[in-house]
Amino acid sequence: MPVTLSHEAPDFERRFDALLDMKRESSADVDATVAGIIEDVATRGLDAVIELTRRFDRWEIDEASLAFTEAEIDAAIATVPAAEMAALELAAERITAYHARQLPEDDMWEDAAGVTLGWRWTPVDAAGLYVPGGLASYPSSVLMNAIPAQVAGVRRIEICAPTPDGRFNPLVLAAARLGGASRVWRIGGAQAIAAMAYGAGPIRPVDKITGPGNAYVAAAKRRVFGRVGIDMIAGPSEILVIADAANDPDWVATDLLSQAEHDESAQSILITTDAAFGAEVARAVDRLLQRLERTAIAGASWRDFGAVVVARDLTQAAELANRIAPEHLELCVANPEHLMGEIRHAGAIFLGRHTPEAIGDYVGGPNHVLPTARSARFSSGLSVLDYMKRTTIARVxxxxxxxxxxxxxxxxxxxxxxxxxxxxxxxxxxxxxxx
Amino acid sequence: MPVTLSHEAPDFERRFDALLDMKRESSADVDATVAGIIEDVATRGLDAVIELTRRFDRWEIDEASLAFTEAEIDAAIATVPAAEMAALELAAERITAYHARQLPEDDMWEDAAGVTLGWRWTPVDAAGLYVPGGLASYPSSVLMNAIPAQVAGVRRIEICAPTPDGRFNPLVLAAARLGGASRVWRIGGAQAIAAMAYGAGPIRPVDKITGPGNAYVAAAKRRVFGRVGIDMIAGPSEILVIADAANDPDWVATDLLSQAEHDESAQSILITTDAAFGAEVARAVDRLLQRLERTAIAGASWRDFGAVVVARDLTQAAELANRIAPEHLELCVANPEHLMGEIRHAGAIFLGRHTPEAIGDYVGGPNHVLPTARSARFSSGLSVLDYMKRTTIARVxxxxxxxxxxxxxxxxxxxxxxxxxxxxxxxxxxxxxxx
Structure with missing residues (x-):
């Protein structure tokens, strides 16, 4: 049963705090294993990468077959259905257009004291993007990581994507090409992160590593941080929907489930000003769960971490949202722009009843790599700035x-x-x- | 003896790589101690902070004396000599003016598909600044950390500054007031970082912690990262001077020593196109070392990590600079703007013969918290953006x-x-x- 919580309850504050403090991640202790793998790749280079790929991906590579060839990529793309290719191209176009507006401007001026001051932004020389294999191999994430790097002007974009037992997703290769990747290496895990940080055979070191991954990949990113830059370590996904009673309960229910289906540790919260509407949405979720393909995952997430909170009014709803600092925030209310004015912390805001969060995952334009676990209080989603750095300038x-x-x-x-x-x-x- | 290296040497590449790979930091293993301190403060709150301050700072505090009172700050500021106060005020004014230009703009537009897109920047609710005690208690660092937060619009700025044996630097309090600090707490070490991350008695938790510190403070910042945001963990300071033969060797020597005097692990490198000039600078450094107050520190840094590199021409000098990716880069050449066009990686650039790096430490305007240890390849100095975050917006x-x-x-x-x-x-x- 998801948490159901009303502002009228005498222990509301305590129970809301408990909701905020929920531990959703079990941190597998893989650090020692990962340290060994990184050391091995740093010392032995390509030989270590080949052996580890044999062991973990059951796949035999050598220096010649380490990266997909252009011909292999062409052949894979040729198998992608036309509708999917067109959708991917629309997504790439819209993500590029949005991120192009993030390009920062250089500045230089002389002040009254006769001092010339300014700054200049430059891209990193090389970026490495990690793309998980298996179930979580999302072509949309390839676009969301590669395009900001491409827009930033990064000249060399390396992608590492494991192909366990030789299997790979052709859409990932299509996305890699749309995102301007220089190469796609058929390696994964901590060994891929180490190869991008230290170099291995033909894989030259990069300056910044981004992209999602499992516990091994996350631990490896933490370990190579300092030698290279990394993006945030993302936790399980979250959505907060603030909805008034004028919404269709089914629409809101699908939005809640679209996060819940990602992961058993995902969290979906509804805050509404109408207790009856909240109950209706909960019933709609239960109904939808009966027919959803990923019902086991989505059901577990909703049962363990879902919540329906009834707020006094929209002002209280906004206050609670600021305490949650959600990764995704939908404002399904009559005047969402007005309510947005009261929101201080959120990774991404979706305004109005016709903007389901899923739009932002694919074709909206903004990035879908966003701060989780309340870190929207102090951090931002992935952007062009993550692949650039600023040099300050002074001339006296x-x-x-x-x-x-x-x-x-x-x-x-x-x-x-x-x-x-x-x-x-x-x-x-x-x-x-x-x- | 500092490294002396000419592009004509047959093993130049190997020796330059060795220079890049020099390990300058011994990482004291304080992690277990720090983990215990954080756990203690997270569990027992103020009681733990009071006990740890008694133990480490030999100073007795209670809830009432935990923070400096306004009267205590007034009294301390009254003891600051007028010239120092005026210098600090000029610095604050210039740092504020520079950082005000970094304030990012919000944006919102409708595209051809009928989708409204945009983003909005908001400050973090609360920032915590760490100020070391003792020798490294630099009022300039207080300004460099507090002013960007103040310009960003952070409403609550907490400062933690230990006062071992009760001693404190009145200039730090003056800088704290100029920087808009809400309070200055008389606590330090890992316990101060824990108090700012978890809260302790009257110390409310913050969202972002910045500022320099010793190995304990650095380890504590790493540990609380995720719960709060942190700035980079700075390594020992560095300077690279690219100078042609038209410079006064004494000027360049003082610039090299101004980094060397920070820390025995600091690194000062000269790249010149003229071997004789390089030798002259090295002699000037030796001469200056004989009279410098901090000769032991500066001498050790120059001996162990200093270098004079002779490059073929300025183009090679720029290439080498890009491989070093220095924290501070002085371009003491006839046309520094032109040479700057060939530089891709540097924390801060100082143009021309009349811009010693020390100007940037105090009154230039740009921030003096800058990426060290080659991390200018992928990261930037402290700025207003470090105290803000961006929310993306979509309305379909x-x-x-x-x-x-x-x-x-x-x-x-x-x-x-x-x-x-x-x-x-x-x-x-x-x-x-x-x-």
């Missing part, structure tokens, strides 16, 4: 140094950093001598 | 859903996510039925 003229140099000297001496002070003083002295 | 009209919904449905089915497909389909069916 002799006049500028005369204006601001003495203050730097004073502060350096107050911090007992004499050489700092001297580096300013020697230039000021030379100016004064020249006058 | 019925017409928009008719245009892009079928593609989402197709992709969802191809990924075997039926509820995703249904959440789109039920709305499309309703539209079709209504027509």
């Amino acid at each position: 003229s002799p006049r500028g140094l005369a204006a601001i140099g003495p203050a730097a000297e004073t502060l350096a001496r107050s911090e007992s950093l004499e050489a700092h002070a001297l580096s300013v003083r020697c230039r000021l002295d030379a100016q004064e001598a020249a006058e | 009209s019925p017409r928009g859903l008719a245009a892009i919904g079928p593609a989402a449905e197709t992709l969802a089915r191809s990924e075997s996510l039926e509820a995703h497909a249904l959440s789109v389909r039920c709305r499309l069916d309703a539209q079709e039925a209504a027509e």
